[in-house]
Amino acid sequence: MKNENTEQDQNIDHGSAAFIAKYASRDLQAGVITATMAIPLSIGIAMMSDYPIQVGLATVAFASFIAFIFAIFRPGNYIGAPGIAAGLAPILAMGIATFGMENMAFIIFMTATFQAVIWKFNWQRYLLMAVPSYLVEGLLAGIGLKIALKFLPFLWMLPAGAATDEAFWSDARIQIIALSVVGTILFLLLFKKFKDTKPALPYFTLIVYGIVASLFIDVKMLTVEDVNFTLALPIPNFDSLYLWAYAIFFSLMLAVVDVIEQVMSNAAIEKIDPLERPSNSNNSLLSIWVSNMGASFFGGMTNLDGLAKSSTNHLAGAYTKLSVLVIGILITFFVFNSQYLHYLPYFALAIIMSFVGIKMFLGLLHIAAFGPYAVLLATVCAGLVFKVGIFEGLIITLIIHGVISYVIFSEIESMPAGTIVSKYFQKFKVDDQELN
Structure with a gap:
């Protein structure tokens, strides 16, 4: 059916x-x-x-x-x-x-x-x-x-107008950190339980929690x-x-x-x-x-x-x-x-986006199925992208990948340079009807 x-x-x-x-x-x-x-x-x-x-x-x-x-x-x-x-x-x-x-x-x-x-x-x-x-x-x-x-x-960002000359662990800072910790735990628990059934529920609950909390505690709000x-x-x-x-x-x-x-x-x-x-x-x-x-x-x-x-x-x-x-x-x-x-608190948005970023980073764990070489190269790519730049990191990693592949084919398999280049482009010659 x-x-x-x-x-x-x-x-x-x-x-x-x-x-x-x-x-x-x-x-x-x-x-x-x-x-x-x-x-x-x-x-x-x-x-x-x-x-x-x-x-x-x-x-x-x-x-x-x-x-x-x-x-x-x-x-x-x-x-x-x-x-x-x-x-x-x-x-x-x-x-x-x-x-x-x-x-x-x-x-x-x-x-x-x-x-x-x-x-x-x-x-x-x-x-x-x-x-x-x-x-x-x-x-x-x-x-x-x-x-x-x-x-x-x-x-842990203080609301607009809060004194900035106080010690870091001021009462206002502790309140915001406490709200963020509770909100993070709430979000993660709901995400773990409902990600396969009601995936929007953690986001909706977190936003409501943040709005309600802002009624009682002074927090930085979205502008x-x-x-x-x-x-x-x-x-x-x-x-x-x-x-x-x-x-x-x-x-x-x-x-x-x-x-x-x-x-x-x-x-x-x-x-x-x-x-x-x-x-x-x-x-x-x-x-x-x-x-x-x-x-x-x-x-x-x-x-x-x-x-x-x-x-x-x-x-x-x-x-x-x-x-x-x-x-x-x-x-x-x-x-x-x-x-x-304007009713959205910054800390609630920060929880969502920090979660998204960490989840993207943990995507490296999915590469284990490709083998240790893929894991190593992907990790190098991630480090270069973070430290050097997005495009630069990817290009450098592709160059490293190309050099390693060339060395493997030329030194280990004794393959001529022309054959290596031909072998690389050969993989693109796939029947169009099969790809479509």
Whole structure:
């Protein structure tokens, strides 16, 4: 029966990716639950990216609407929930520091352009061949460590206006640390118990706990600056040829990382689809680059179908992208009514984002199945990404991987250099029909 449903959903009615009447109530419920988890997570990722919070939420809402529309015509996956990715947050922050916020629209536009080229020629299928998946895990682990260390100080941050000349262990500091410790324990216990049944419950409970606690104890609250959204062409203003060249390289690397994360997410989303419908990564990429290109005209961020949000969407009962439309509508409400976000305490957001970062770092444990060499190289990649830089760390690790592979083939297996190069490119010569 499931195989019949899969074939029907894939080949007969593409519109079922966006809506199936008998599952409508479940999709509506799933959208509300996933939005409950996605809103604080998106706020934290926007903060980590050094983007305005409203811009981050607007990006998620816009990507959700685009995902729903494309699910009608070109479904990539059936229950994936798009949004801004934690793994790309430090990269975007680095972009702002390098190019300035005024030029980030051009960076996002160029990122979308490169993704459009990758989509047009279906090159996404080759990326994981060129960059081993365990190195991607190492990259994300290094980024996760950056995220955790960025938000950990918020767990003991004093509220605005508090005296800063007191000793560290002041009464106010002890109160905030106590709240953070209790909130962390509460979140972890609920996550452990309900992550496979009610994944949004830990996030919702933590936010409610933080809001209630703020009524009795003075804590630092979230402040959201109003953004004047305007539509404009993403025209850059670079004052040197070096910045032009680096902007192109930066956009290309951002596009590649974004696409690789989406391909990996699609593989996972396919496994949790309730009707066992296959994903189409190239169709997902179409939705992503259109969303990214559209976002560049209002100063938005990059997006992809995040695994955390997609898993929540699945466990909340989603069957189609109708749930994603609901997510987009609810997040749009907070984009234009951001005053309600001022009730969120910083320490609650810090618990969520520190958890996300640590979880990304612990992804290194999943690499054990690839063997000790993969574990070692991924760990090196994580360390380099954290210490040297995101792109630099990945490139250095790829060079190390290439040198080691060359030495093994040339010295141990006595293989000529030409044969080694030919052997490397041979793995890309896979029958297109088999890959598709």
